[in-house]
Each structure stands twice: as structure tokens, then as C-alpha cells.
Amino acid sequence: MTAAAANTLPHQRREGESLVLGIETSCDETAASVVARGPDGVGRILSDVVLSQIAEHSAYGGVVPEIAARAHVEALDGLIKAALAEAGTRLDVVDAVAATAGPGLIGGLLVGLMTGKAIARAAGKPLYAINHLEGHALTARLTDRLAFPYLMLLVSGGHTQLVLVKGVGDYERWGTTIDDALGEAFDKTAKLLGLPYPGGPAVESAARHGDPDRFSFPRPLVGEARLDFSFSGLKTAVRQAAQAIAPVSDQDVADICASFQKAITRTLKDRIGRGLGRYRQLAADLPEAALVVAGGVAANSAIRQMLQALCAEHGVRFVAPPIKLCTDNAAMIAWAGAERLALDLAADPLSVSPRSRWPLDAQAEAVIGYGKRGAKA
Structure with a gap:
């Protein structure tokens, strides 16, 4: 130039x-x-x-x-x-x-x-x-002009956290993973089943053709008052299920992915539902309460649909920035x-x-x- x-x-x-x-x-x-x-x-x-x-x-x-x-x-x-x-x-x-x-x-x-x-x-x-x-x-303040405070669910390859965003530089962690991040669990499940990287989209695609009720996978920490997450046990259960029916067919892979995704969705529903209950008490006087979802795993349509329904149930606005900004x-x-x-x-x-x-x-x-x-x- x-x-x-x-x-x-x-x-x-x-x-x-x-x-x-x-x-x-x-x-x-x-x-x-x-x-x-x-x-x-x-x-x-x-x-x-x-x-x-x-x-x-x-x-x-x-x-x-x-x-x-x-x-x-x-x-x-x-x-x-x-x-x-x-x-x-x-x-x-x-x-x-x-x-x-x-x-x-x-x-x-x-x-x-x-x-x-x-x-x-x-x-x-x-x-x-x-x-x-x-x-x-x-990011939600850039895309949606949200006012503080709001609740954020960060689900990515390296992090799974539920955070109260109170202001710039002012954050309160309500829950975090005690082992694997959710995105890591998706990637490792995909690798175990011979699916391509990145694992999240591959598992979601395979799950569309699978039976989500064929395998009963654990839902870690569901029912506990604490708001933390755990996914290593679920990942281990997937490996054991695949080994038990080896060699796995394409339909087996689809069924495992669908069952895995169902367990993830149900786990998040319990964890985030409890967090939203706590947040609603805190935000009772706010003009608008909001849950923001961010991170690559936020692109998963099953997780998004569950979160949208959960927010509607709790009277909280669901905010998901464009996928490119997640x-x-x-x-x-x-x-x-x-x-x-x-x-x-x-x-x-x-x-x-x-x-x-x-x-x-x-x-x-x-x-x-x-x-x-x-x-x-």
C-alpha cells in the first residue's frame, strides 16, 4: 500500500x-x-x-x-x-x-x-x-447491550463455568468443572469413536441418527446443591460402552453419541436450572434478568434448545451471541x-x-x- x-x-x-x-x-x-x-x-x-x-x-x-x-x-x-x-x-x-x-x-x-x-x-x-x-x-454487552449483572454459562474446549457477571473486572464464580471441560469431553468422545476433529460438531451430527435411549449414561452431580460440573465419569462410561460392543457399527456410534448428548443435556439442565433459581432471587428487582451462553459448545443445537426452554421456565432472557462470537x-x-x-x-x-x-x-x-x-x- x-x-x-x-x-x-x-x-x-x-x-x-x-x-x-x-x-x-x-x-x-x-x-x-x-x-x-x-x-x-x-x-x-x-x-x-x-x-x-x-x-x-x-x-x-x-x-x-x-x-x-x-x-x-x-x-x-x-x-x-x-x-x-x-x-x-x-x-x-x-x-x-x-x-x-x-x-x-x-x-x-x-x-x-x-x-x-x-x-x-x-x-x-x-x-x-x-x-x-x-x-x-x-461479548453480550457488545451484541445485546446487556446491563449488569447477568449470569453466564461458558462451555468451551477448555472451560465449563457458571459465572455471575457483576461488572467489568467483577466476576463471581458459581460453578466450574472439577475435571474435564465439556468441549474436551465432546472431543475425546469423538476421538474414541473414530469421528473427526473438532469433536463437538461430529458428535452432534452423528447423534441426529441415533437412539438417545439405547445407553444409560451417568449424569454427574445431578441433584447436588453445589453448582459444579463433572464430565470425566461420563467420558469413561462412553469408552466402556463402546468396548463392550466392539467392533462398533455406524449405528452403534450414532446411538452412543445420541445417548451421550442426552446425558450432557440432562446434566446441564439440572446444574443450570439450580443456578437460575439462585439468580432469580438475586435479580428479582432487575428490569431484565438474562442468561448468556458462550464458548464453542454453545453451537450445539440440543444444548441451545434446552437452555432456551429452561430460561423461559424461569422467566429469564436467553442470550446467545452469534456463533462466530461464541x-x-x-x-x-x-x-x-x-x-x-x-x-x-x-x-x-x-x-x-x-x-x-x-x-x-x-x-x-x-x-x-x-x-x-x-x-x-
Whole structure:
């Protein structure tokens, strides 16, 4: 691009808006985005560029951290350039840079955060090191202008949490997985049954042709007052069922997937139903109570239908951002930065480090203890 062309880029900023460049590299998507936030809190996504690495990892049945990090290095600069061009703006025009600093794969986080630091330093912009989970938590304010507080169910490959979102930087964990995340359970079930990666869509597709009542799988923690989740026992039950009837036919696989999905749905119905009961008492005086669902597993139609019905039963609005914004993306990272910028919250120093573990509610008691990288859950 020539200097003359750069000077004629059509700026899309409206009066009073701030522009934030977002960078996301926490797992196997490389993403860059420019988001605008007006003084009235209205947000606009000016660009959202995502490069998936599914093809690079599918042969391994899961994400290989070293391959992911190298792919981020190769793609990120080009994606940032594309995001700025699509937004019709330049780096010197944006007001801040936001980059995911955790939780996630440390190699990928290093690539994105170091790139964000370099850009912030070179352009003289403030840097916001964003918690990936906060990006998910605040997306509904970008898409639906939700007021605080609202309840969020985060269901992804790495996390399964029920969180009360009280404000920017103010989160209260009500429930979390004590072993596997739900997305991990889907992926491992798919791999066990010989289905392709990513496992969630493959299991859902197979389940459409299966008998959900053929296998009686456990529903962990159903009936307990605590709001935590557990999926490792269910995953083990699937493996035992498949081994008992081996070799499995296509119909066997479909039946196992349908029964697995039914057990998941019933488990979530119990866990989230109890959470909504607690939330309704807290939100009795709110103009509108809402449950937000985020994360890649939120794309599962059976889970969505159950949650919609459950919210209707409890008189709570069901909010599911577009699928593209439920999976990993940089628009949510840019928006989290824009929310912090609007509140005049302090930017992060260039010495900030990435964190492979970074709970939203850092003060909460660990459910299953600590490791050298922090709380395990």
C-alpha cells in the first residue's frame, strides 16, 4: 500500500467513538479485529478476521501446542494488517491495543501478547492484557447491550463455568468443572469413536441418527446443591460402552453419541436450572434478568434448545451471541479492551506476562487445588 493510499483510507469512526485493535491467539485460531465503542456504550465490529488451524491439527485429533504457536507466528502480522484495512483505519488512529494474555496455550499467548506489546510501544498506544474468559463474559454487552449483572454459562474446549457477571473486572464464580471441560469431553468422545476433529460438531451430527435411549449414561452431580460440573465419569462410561460392543457399527456410534448428548443435556439442565433459581432471587428487582451462553459448545443445537426452554421456565432472557462470537475471536478481546478504556482503567505495563491459567475470579477458593501455574479449577 502506498503512502497516498494510506492517507485516503475511509475512517469509520463516529463522533466520540474509541477504536481498539484486538489480538487473539490463545489456542488454535489466529484472530485480529477492530471494534468501536461509542460514549453511549454502543459497540460496532469494524473488522473481525479469523484464521482457523483445524486442518493443521485434525490429523492429531486435538490441538498440538507447538504447531499452533508456529502457525500464529506465520499468520498474525498479515491478519492484523487485514483487520486494519477492513476497518478502514490505520494503526495511528486506533486508541488502544488489546491482546489475550491468558488463559490458554502458553506458546500462542506469547505470540499474541508480544505482538500487542510491540505494536503498542511502536505506535504509542495503551496496552490492555485481556483475560480470554472476560472477552467471552462481556461479548453480550457488545451484541445485546446487556446491563449488569447477568449470569453466564461458558462451555468451551477448555472451560465449563457458571459465572455471575457483576461488572467489568467483577466476576463471581458459581460453578466450574472439577475435571474435564465439556468441549474436551465432546472431543475425546469423538476421538474414541473414530469421528473427526473438532469433536463437538461430529458428535452432534452423528447423534441426529441415533437412539438417545439405547445407553444409560451417568449424569454427574445431578441433584447436588453445589453448582459444579463433572464430565470425566461420563467420558469413561462412553469408552466402556463402546468396548463392550466392539467392533462398533455406524449405528452403534450414532446411538452412543445420541445417548451421550442426552446425558450432557440432562446434566446441564439440572446444574443450570439450580443456578437460575439462585439468580432469580438475586435479580428479582432487575428490569431484565438474562442468561448468556458462550464458548464453542454453545453451537450445539440440543444444548441451545434446552437452555432456551429452561430460561423461559424461569422467566429469564436467553442470550446467545452469534456463533462466530461464541468461539474464539478477536472482536471480544477488542471489546473487553474498549470497556476498560471507557472506564479509564489503568493500562497494563509492557512487562505484563502471559498466564496459561488465569481464573476470572482470582480470589475464589480453588476447587481442586493449585499447581505451579496457579489454581487448577
